[in-house]
Structure formats: C-alpha cells, structure tokens
Amino acid sequence: MRASNWNDLRIETIIGSLLRTGVILAATVVLFGTAVYLTHHGLEIVQYGSFHGVPEGLRSVRGIIDGALHMSGRALIQLGLLILIATPVTRVGFSAVAFAVERDYLYVGITLFVLAVLLYSLLGSH
C-alpha cells in the first residue's frame, strides 16, 4: 500500500464535508425560496405542459443573483440550485489543489481539464 493513500483518505474526508456543506446550504436556500414562492404564487395554475424555457432572468448567474437580492421566490430557488450545481465544481477545484500539494502533476493536469469543462458549461456556454 502506498504511503500517500492515507493522505488521500484525509483529502477525501475534507471533500466529504465540503459536499455535505454544499448540499445543506443549497437545500436551505431552496427551502427559503420555496416559502417565498408559495406565499406569492401558491394558488396559480401550473403550466409546464409545453416548453417555453424559463425567463431570461432565471438563466444566468448574474440574473439569478439579481433576482434573489430582490427576494423573488423563483430566483431564490434557482440560487439554491446554482449552489448545488457549484458544489461538485468546488470539489473538483479542491482536488486540483490537493494533487498539487502531493506534487502529483499528472493529476493536477487531469483535474484542471475536468474543472475547465465544468466552468465552460456553467459560465461560458451562452
């Protein structure tokens, strides 16, 4: 067994708590947004039967943060979902640092590639 395996285990424990924190934070924000959303729109009739795409303001990171600051329920829910999507991305970013600390440059490269793909999807693909 390689000596670095113990180190790996420590890193994975930190990653585990990182993931848990992200999920709890995301669920809390979604719950808060749900309360606001249901208070204002609870009795409206749902319309998901045909696809129109959600409004522009709920599609971009900037728009979602703007809406959330104005206490829009839907934007708050979307912010929670955005935190949830960002959680694995953060995990990958943390792994890159962890591999760099271990001087495993092959895996720093592999991890940065994965991070670039994720960031492209989240921020760049308009």
Added chain:
Amino acid sequence: MNVLEFSALIGVGSLLAGFLGALTGLGGGVVIVPMLTLLFHVDIRYAIGASLVSVIATSSGAAAAYVREGYSNIRIGMFLETATTVGAIAGAAIAMHVSGSAIAIVFGIVLLYSAFLSSRERLEHGQHLPPTKLGTSLRLNGSYPTMSGPQSYKVRGVPGGFSLMFGAGVLSGLLGIGSGAVKVVAMDQAMKIPFKVSTTTSNFMIGVTAAASAGLYLHRGYIAPGAAMPVMLGVLAGSLIGARVLVKARVKVLRYVFAAVIAVLGFEMIFNGATGRL
C-alpha cells in the same frame, strides 16, 4: 392543478423515488422523468432539468458518507471524469437539437436496460490479474480496507472503460440521469475494479458528470425552479431516509419490484415517445 398541489404531490412522489432508490441501490433519478412526464404531463425538457438537479443532490449527499469508508478511488474517478464530463456536454448539446419524442424513446430503452441489469446477480471477479501498462502509468491501481487488512487491486481495460464512460456521460447529459448503472458496468466489467470500489467511485462521479450538463440546461432555460424544487427536496430527503433505514430481509424483493416498475415505465416511455405523446 395549482402550484401548492403540484409541489406537494411531486414532492411526495420524489420522496418515495429517492427512498426506494437508496434502499435498492438503483438510484431514484431514473424514475423522476417518467413520473413527471407520464403522470403530471410536464414537458420532458423541464423534467430532465429537474431530474438532473436531483441527481447532483443525491450524489453529493451520499458521497459525503461513502468517502469516509475509504473505498472510493479519487484518481480513477478524476481520470474517468474527463470522459464523462465531455460526454455530458455532448449529450446536453444533442438533447437541445432532437425532439422530445426521440428523447423519450432513448429514455425508455435505458430504463429497460437498467431493469435488466438489476435483475442479474453480481459476481465479484478474482483479483489476481497482472497490472496493465496504462493502469500503472496513470496510477489507477489502489487498495481498499477489508476485515483482513487492505486488499490491493489492479486496474485493467483502461481504453474500453474510458470509452464506456464517455457513453455514460452522453446518456447523463441527454436524459438527465446519473447513469450509475453504465458507470458501474464500465468499472466493474471492463476495468475489473472491485465492486465496492466501483459503486462508491461511480457515485462520486455522478455529481460531477451531472454538473457538467446542468450548466448548459440552466442557460437554455430547461431548469424551471417551480418544477425542480419539489423534485430536489423530495429526492434528497427520501434518499437520506433510505440510507438510514435498514430493511435487511425485504431489500431483495423490493429490488425486484422496483426493477419491474422501472421496466413498465420503460415500455410506457417508448410507447408514448413512438406515438408522439411526449
């Protein structure tokens, strides 16, 4: 149906899906899209967006528990994620250019295949195979804890496993599912990785794979907060409860029942897709 009723009903349905998914190990995400489209007549694009979000929630929630046990192999996971994330983006791009009916048919086929896989018994293969050059130079070989000390393993079939992972990523991005079943097949069958390491590493990868296509779905307006909210909260709560409940004797029966439900949903999806109802 008003927003309150819609949220409550889908919340309960998702809770049940997450609970059964965690209990049987089949994952709840795979029944979310059929439930939303067939039962609640939600457009398949919104359904996939909601499902994708719930997949990230369960993967991240469960991974936190798994990593402490020391089974998952972070290098195998990260290496294969280069294939799944690129595949996921390709899948999401395909999803935006084909009709809902075509997606429904592919979804149905994947459901049938998942049901078939889960009805088979898994056999742990021997761990006395020699290492391969690629597996060694990529430092994929590792070890996991057992009762009698750490058990080492060698990773084989890297190109085959890598290609399968790309396919798993495409399916994940196209259908909004974790495609854990394909991931486990790639690691377990193609790469000869021990079952416990395969399943935990696969779970670890699912969240990252889903996040890769979720960004694209968000920008295209496929993630509707009102539809994704009850699914995300329901599946997350259900899977957390399911992971805690220990139902020893009945799980096997439950697994077959759930597999049968998945198969029926598969036929329904294919039928509705082929007749243009979805």
